[in-house]
Amino acid sequence: MRATVIHAPHDIRVQEVPDPTIQQPTDVVLRVLRACICGSDLWAYRGESPRQPGQRIGHEFLGIVEEAGHEVSGFAAGDLVVAPFVWSDGTCTYCADGLTTSCAQGGFWGSAGSDGGQGEAVRVPFADGTLVKLPAAAAADERLLTSLLALSDVLGTGHHAALGAGVKPGSTVAVVGDGAVGLCGVMAAKRLGAERIIALGRHSARTDIARAFGATDVVAERGEAALAAVRELTRGEGAHCVIEAVGTEQSMRTATGIVRDGGAIGYVGIPHGSGTGLDLDVMFDRNITLRGGVAPVRTYIPELLPDILDGTIDPSPVFDLTVGLDGVPGGYKAMDERTALKVLIKP
Amino acid sequence: MRATVIHAPHDIRVQEVPDPTIQQPTDVVLRVLRACICGSDLWAYRGESPRQPGQRIGHEFLGIVEEAGHEVSGFAAGDLVVAPFVWSDGTCTYCADGLTTSCAQGGFWGSAGSDGGQGEAVRVPFADGTLVKLPAAAAADERLLTSLLALSDVLGTGHHAALGAGVKPGSTVAVVGDGAVGLCGVMAAKRLGAERIIALGRHSARTDIARAFGATDVVAERGEAALAAVRELTRGEGAHCVIEAVGTEQSMRTATGIVRDGGAIGYVGIPHGSGTGLDLDVMFDRNITLRGGVAPVRTYIPELLPDILDGTIDPSPVFDLTVGLDGVPGGYKAMDERTALKVLIKP
Structure with a gap:
């Protein structure tokens, strides 16, 4: 598949990488429908947050479950889901308290060895603790889908x-x-x-x-x-x-x-x-x-989701530029130069 | 009257100063029954918090109202009262919110031009906003009086x-x-x-x-x-x-x-x-x-006072050395050298 890789400051490329596969029975492989670029990605882009050359990047995405490990109980192939910007096991004392960002088994998309969100697919660890299901019908509603993507982080x-x-x-x-x-x-x-x-x-x-x-x-x-x-x-x-x-x-x-x-x-x-x-x-x-501090957004999604679905809030206007995967490097440049507020990616 | 004055780091003296008088109609003149030395007084003593030579010192005291200005409605001569470590007008938006330490008309005992608590008497500005009445009978109960003094700060x-x-x-x-x-x-x-x-x-x-x-x-x-x-x-x-x-x-x-x-x-x-x-x-x-941050203790006194009066809590054990006014310089030395935890003063 194709995914976004950061090689050095200001050197963002979209390239072929191995397809994600189920590695743990609690994993899901997810086909990315929408992703985006975060203001915090710019710290890596500018070299202010160190990255190893070749690390994936992107931590905001939603998509369709393609395959679920045999211990995943909450999701099945075909489900539309949104991922928060860190994964978490959903079972530890921190997760129980809602502080999913402190989960000892948790991690950040694009950290060394993990998939990033700005690509065609992602292996999601601890899918039951991490993902949140969205109504299937939302996949056909362009604006709603954009709005729901904001649940992943911002x-x-x-x-x-x-x-x-x-x-x-x-x-x-x-x-x-x-x-x-x-x-x-x-x-x-x-x-x-x-x-x-x-x-x-x-x-x-x-x-x-x-x-x-x-x-x-x-x-x-x-x-x-x-x-x-x-x-x-x-x-x-x-x-x-x-x-x-x-x-x-x-x-x-x-x-x-x-x-x-x-x-x-x-x-x-x-x-x-x-x-x-x-x-x-x-x-x-x-x-x-x-x-x-770092927001435990997984905990907030169930509270915020209904307000998006019923139209009470619509954060989609924060996305003011849409690109395909090929346009991701240009999207970084646009955000870095503040000609774009936030870039939506349709892989 | 006699009061404690700081002349320089490690130079604390008890000396004659002018008797306090009513200067504003909202003032009270209070005869100090009990005062004490605070850990924070040691920063002045050690020269880490600057003081002008000749400034008074001491911000924890309780005593008997000797005279009340004609606009003071809540207190009369003879009342036993405790003072929090800052005075406050009791009427501004901060005081209304309980943040008496941010009162624009408020001030700290012993700040330049004001009386300090480690003396025989104190002029209390904005008495209605500052002081809290105590049961008169407490004056005869040595341990209770000591316990009530803790309401002034600690x-x-x-x-x-x-x-x-x-x-x-x-x-x-x-x-x-x-x-x-x-x-x-x-x-x-x-x-x-x-x-x-x-x-x-x-x-x-x-x-x-x-x-x-x-x-x-x-x-x-x-x-x-x-x-x-x-x-x-x-x-x-x-x-x-x-x-x-x-x-x-x-x-x-x-x-x-x-x-x-x-x-x-x-x-x-x-x-x-x-x-x-x-x-x-x-x-x-x-x-x-x-x-x-700096504690708005005036706001907490009404909540804490009943628990002291009914014996639910008794903070008096924090006072482990008692001195008269003449013993105040030695009290500073004892606290500075950590041979005393907190020094009670009976002027």
């Missing part, structure tokens, strides 16, 4: 950030990051009942989506001016809940600067760079909570 | 840490720090229903108190051995809830090392030193929450 990650930020009915929320996760954070905050949602961003294509997803205010300023603008919108105090969906020192500083005393930063941007952007003295004096 | 701070750590019925809690706040953290965790409480400490006089306050296990090891010991007590996973009551880089590292994935560190140790001890990559991968 929607659940945005939801995790909103929970981390403590969003509840009536909350005031500020969102740092205008990428797909930040936008899904806006959607998740709205879904959890936030009354006021302030999106920070200066690219109208993105802030328009933020508004469509529920943002009540957009702050286009940067740096100190952005902090002042958010404070002006919040009686000079800042937002009770801040979603940090970037992961840089600067974005964390911004988050700290716009959160109200006693509030919380829900952080889901993968930390990168040398500094954390956290000033513990300030956090201490102002009682700021930091809560978040 | 008990409420331990409670804040326990809340930050997310302690609830059945929780497993580990406590870093064997000072009065750490010990009160043990007590607060027990009070909130923790099932297992692991106290880290190697001084039996302190760990004995920890056990009396509810600790089920004591870990005397240090460094890596301490982490291993806590993990061994927690199925290899760590504690869901960790109370950090020291504030050093090393203590935060320990806290991070013993918290379970998905757990929370409730931190109340005032950060000091050059590093935070926080590794954001680790916190991200393991979904560790950091929640805490």
